[in-house]
Amino acid sequence: MTKQFATLTAVLLCAGPVAAQQTDLLIGSTSASSSHYGYFVAVGQIVNDAVEGISAAVVETGATMDNIRRMERDQIDLGLVTTNVAQHAVSGTQEFEGNVQDLSLLWVYTGAPQNVIVRADAGIDSLEALDGQRFNPGIRGSATETTTEAVFATLGLSADWVRGSTTDIVDAIKDNRVAGYAKSGSGVRLDASTMDVATFTDIDVLGLSPEQADTLRTEMPDISIVDIPEGAADGVAAYTTWSFGVGVGTTSAMSEEDAYAIVSAVMADETVQVNALAELQDTNLADLTLQYGTVPLHPGAARWFEENGYELPEQLQPVE
Numbered sequence: 001m002t003k004q005f006a007t008l009t010a011v012l013l014c015a016g017p018v019a020a021q022q023t024d025l026l027i028g029s030t031s032a033s034s035s036h037y038g039y040f041v042a043v044g045q046i047v048n049d050a051v052e053g054i055s056a057a058v059v060e061t062g063a064t065m066d067n068i069r070r071m072e073r074d075q076i077d078l079g080l081v082t083t084n085v086a087q088h089a090v091s092g093t094q095e096f097e098g099n100v101q102d103l104s105l106l107w108v109y110t111g112a113p114q115n116v117i118v119r120a121d122a123g124i125d126s127l128e129a130l131d132g133q134r135f136n137p138g139i140r141g142s143a144t145e146t147t148t149e150a151v152f153a154t155l156g157l158s159a160d161w162v163r164g165s166t167t168d169i170v171d172a173i174k175d176n177r178v179a180g181y182a183k184s185g186s187g188v189r190l191d192a193s194t195m196d197v198a199t200f201t202d203i204d205v206l207g208l209s210p211e212q213a214d215t216l217r218t219e220m221p222d223i224s225i226v227d228i229p230e231g232a233a234d235g236v237a238a239y240t241t242w243s244f245g246v247g248v249g250t251t252s253a254m255s256e257e258d259a260y261a262i263v264s265a266v267m268a269d270e271t272v273q274v275n276a277l278a279e280l281q282d283t284n285l286a287d288l289t290l291q292y293g294t295v296p297l298h299p300g301a302a303r304w305f306e307e308n309g310y311e312l313p314e315q316l317q318p319v320e
Contacts, residue, residue, distance in 0.1 A: 025077040025258075029067075033167055036184070038276045039276045051262055052261075063080055063142035065142060082244045086295045104295065105298065105301065109280065110246050112244055114147060120201075128157060135180055147223065188232060213240050226240070247289065256300040257300065266285070
């Protein structure tokens with residue numbers, strides 16, 4: 001017995017201290033063809049490199065709606081959310097009618113103008129002219145899809161909706177099987193998938209009329225109306241469209257310490273995010289969060305903001 005005890009003691013001493021418990025997180029993103037997917041790969045890299053005890057992996061998803069549903073089913077731990085759909089989820093309205101979601105905000109990293117892109121040879125010069133045209137309102141399950149449909153309903157517009165992934169729709173536009181699509185921009189620039197279309201096919205961007213913009217300001221306060229300057233892509237004139245913020249959401253299942261550590265690492269980063277999404281150069285993520293945020297911050301995120309001198313507006317105050 002004494003010999004066995006001595007042997008066990010020696011083994012334990014050689015093994016050294018017990019390793020700290022590792023937390024594995026799954027990050028829901030969007031289509032891999034989107035520039036936003038690259039951003040979430042960067043977030044995963046920051047977490048893995050700078051947050052001790054947490055390992056993160058990024059999975060391709062159908063964006064906001066899909067991510068919120070996956071978080072509800074405990075299939076992912078955090079992910080891309082848009083500020084308008086997040087507000088619907090937390091308040092149990094619109095697509096979440098009667099089904100309030102456990103969702104909180106970590107940070108907002110960009111605004112997302114919703115760009116209505118059509119083939120130049122389709123002869124479509126206004127949103128009204130999309131009536132009867134085969135048109136994709138956004139990738140299936142995305143905030144772009146649901147918001148485009150809501151905008152069209154509010155403005156009394158219609159189109160022949162075509163559903164599909166970004167890859168499917170981009171190919172369909174190139175092949176002239178679909179007239180166009182609604183796609184989240186990358187800041188004030190058109191996103192990567194739209195530039196892919198433009199490489200092969202001349203495109204036009206359809207904007208809101210002043211009257212349509214006024215209607216949306218009055219009847220859809222959960223979105224913003226933005227003026228995009230000339231140069232969203234070569235040859236694209238200035239236009240007006242609708243927008244929302246894009247950020248990272250999670251649930252109450254994430255601990256305050258983990259949320260605080262992740263937000264701290266992301267806010268301290270000065271290179272990885274910019275390399276993934278050039279529009280973030282000289283961008284203050286905390287200011288964007290205060291500007292676009294529509295739902296309460298996770299307590300761990302709120303702790304970072306308060307420690308760094310930011311006064312949280314009422315809608316961002318964490319739920320007690």
